[in-house]
Amino acid sequence: MFRYILRRLLQMVLAFFGTTLIVYALMFAGQGDPIQALAGERPVTAAQRAYLTEKYHLDATGVGGFFYRYFDYVKSLLQGDLGQSLTGRQIGDILQAAWPVTVKLALIALAVAIIFGVTAGVIAGIRRASIFDNSTLVLTLLVLGIPTIVLAPLAQYFLGVKWQLFPPTAGSEPTFYALLLPGIVLGSLSLATALRLTRTSVAENMRADYVRTARSKGLVKRRIVSVHVLRNSLIPVVTFLGVELGNLMSGAIITEGVFNIPGVGFNLFRGIRTEDGPLVVGIVSVLVVVYLVSNLVVDVLYAVLDPRIRYE
Amino acid sequence: MSDFETVAATENQAARRGPSGEPGAPNQIGAAHKPRSLAGDAWRDLRRSPIFWISLALVVIFTLMAVIPGVFTTNDPSDCLLSRQHAGPSGGAIFGYDFQGCDTYSRAVYGTRASLLVGALSALGTGVIALVVGMLAGYFGRWIDAVLSRVIDVVLGIPLLLAAIVLLKRVGSASPTVRITAVIFVLAILGWTTAARVVRSSVITAKEQDYVAAARMLGAGHGRIMWRHILPNSLAPAIVVLTIALGSFIAAEATLSFLGIGLKAPTISWGQDIDTGRIHMRESATPLIVPSTFLALTVLAFIMLGDAIRDAFDPKLR
């Protein structure tokens, strides 16, 4: 188990440097005017130019200069210093205000996925080829095939604006109720994936040899399903949900943008819209780290759940 | 006596063609049937699947729409008059006009081309990368496989949307052709990993087959074995994955365009129109609903098509 975690940790460190290097290189390497690249088509004031040059050590040149600047960037990133956005605000402050909202939204989405997706998946897996199973398969396919940029605005229009069942936008201090619709929209994709994964996993385990053994021990069916089958089936599902939490936190760009939820994704959305380069780089860097860490956590979780990996 | 041997021989042949009979494990009955005529069975399953026919029909319609949009609408999508802002249906504009006063339906029809172009070319690019990487890793194995598999792991670990945002930010203002190329390029280099894994594992399976060993003993070179013997076997699973990927690439392009970093005017794209429609949904919802429906149907069609084909070829869980 220790070796397994150590290996995953090393992989994560490699992936961290790999990804941040790519992010950094793409933003700055071989650019005519890196500052203009950060600012996009927006005019840059002299003060901003001076700040960015100093912040990113843009006066250091060449390959050596590039790596000097890259490590400087990584150092600040690890220290939590993300610099200023073009609007002059500390990116760290922006994120600090935005995180709680994003986490809340992601948790709602995850809860939706677990409550409906996993439950329905277990039922579908036990009753394979039943009407319930076939209809959930078609429904989930529909959900998986409809992009968020369709689902979010349409849900907002029909459920928020037209029928007024939910508040159409969240505003600056969103309540739980205001986050519910965005949470469902955000979670629907995870719900569909979780449902299909659970179904496949349960169905596969239902025909596993150890189920036959459990039956020959004379156990009641209820116990065979709820203890033997579930414990095995949920290993990949829990793993998926862990990765998904990481995805949800970094993947809420569209949902937060559409519903005006002042979370991390919304700030990234706004950063892209307003061509605020430093804000985009800062947020993307942090999200990449979140994503990598959540993957690591999931790997550890996997080892805890599956003894075959624990004692590798 | 001779009649008799014929009977015996036929029975034996029947036994050889049919399942060898492994009733000890009921699940294997289906499996035992598979090698007989995998494609035939799959086609029989497919023919009976309504999802397959519906999605195939949609794919055909949207492809026609992309190639010859003029057949589907006579209105010019760039004929916009602000005086017609959010005007109701009239003269061929069956869904009325959008915020800019353009024909909503006509724009949706003409938006098909960019979406399908990006989706198809990204899938093609993905397919080429996946085939090369998967073939090399699966066929040569050992350190080549180790290195390539790690590369796949790292690329798979990069969140697609975030990476695409960073990559596309660099394109800045550019001509429509350059933008489309950039989007295709970005989606292809970020999206090939799943297909590569599928190709790799099917190559490993094909490599173990007797006829490959036979070809090798007959002195066929690596290139010939890969091209003539292994590639045909790895193609089918790769095509299924790529069909589904095509749908996802269309969705990804629309998302990037929605965010304002994918395709930009004058290219007509559903993503942008959905964004504009969304902002003005309170005044008129049709300019939002129409491109949304087009996009959703297109993505769904490809994903359902791939899903139906995969189910037919892999009936393990039917």
Next chain:
Amino acid sequence: MTQSAVRPTPASPTPPGGHLLEVRDLHVEFRTHEGVARVINGVSYHLDAGETLAVLGESGSGKSVTAQAIMGILDTPPAHVRSGQILYRGRDLLTQSEEQRRQVRGKEIAMIFQDALSALNPVFPVGWQIGETLRQRQGMSKADARRRAVELMDLVKIPAAAKRLGDYPHQFSGGMRQRVMIAMALALDPKVLIADEPTTALDVTVQAQIMDLLADLRRDLDMAMILITHDLGVVAGVADRIAVMYAGRIVEHADVRSLYRSPAHPYTKGLLESIPRLDVRGQALSTIKGLPPNLMRIPSGCPFHPRCPYVQQVCVDVVPHDLVLGDGRTSACHFAQEVRDDSAR
């Protein structure tokens, strides 16, 4: 096509209280969307207290399916028991409710499987899995179940049993895993133990150890055992009687000694001639030509006729009945006498 007559199985007289376990004219089929496979076509055999019956046959001959039908653990669908009786202590299990049958499993009739690695649940410690039977079926407390699990593991000779209680199946060697499986089957003191190819997945040296263990346990615990195998070599030292299965029916039934000395069915004869013998030099090993039959299209007449060296027109046309030979032996072959005489020569 099928033998309709229900006859008591021969080879030993029916004891006064009836047989401990008796399968009568069992028919099982698998209904799949490709068609109906007739997997068991009129199997009858019996088992008395304290004896070991070996059921021999190739994969697909129906030997495991019969055992699963006895246990009531066939996957239904696709499996359907079409007709027949399975009598345990005179009561027909097939007419009992699922709850009644569940009570029989493990407590009266227990079963061990071929591949212990997949037959054990990978995510629970072995001690937990052995104890689960005791806790669930006998309401034993956790501590008592643990204690009893250690005893059972000692009984099947797992070294340092108490220490290995918390280990997971994949941490055991193949032979030790099969011992865990056996310990689990013995938890409720069953009267009948069905061993379904218990040594097939194991190394040859380990195979012998497990077979010895099973034979010892059967004697010490006074159980009856059905040993299912495709390996004639495994059977010799352990079994009292042998039933040979082919295409879902029993083609020959005899005590071990007579069957080895003079097989009376061409299929058994073929099987015996295909194993190398240490006592005969320069002997040519023969194989049975052809393949096992497709169970969706079982050959007419005698199902073995396409592969049989003794084949005549009558074999194609007429289903052979069990021919009762001396010593209470039977053989479902039109030429049973000739085959036996050939073999004895």
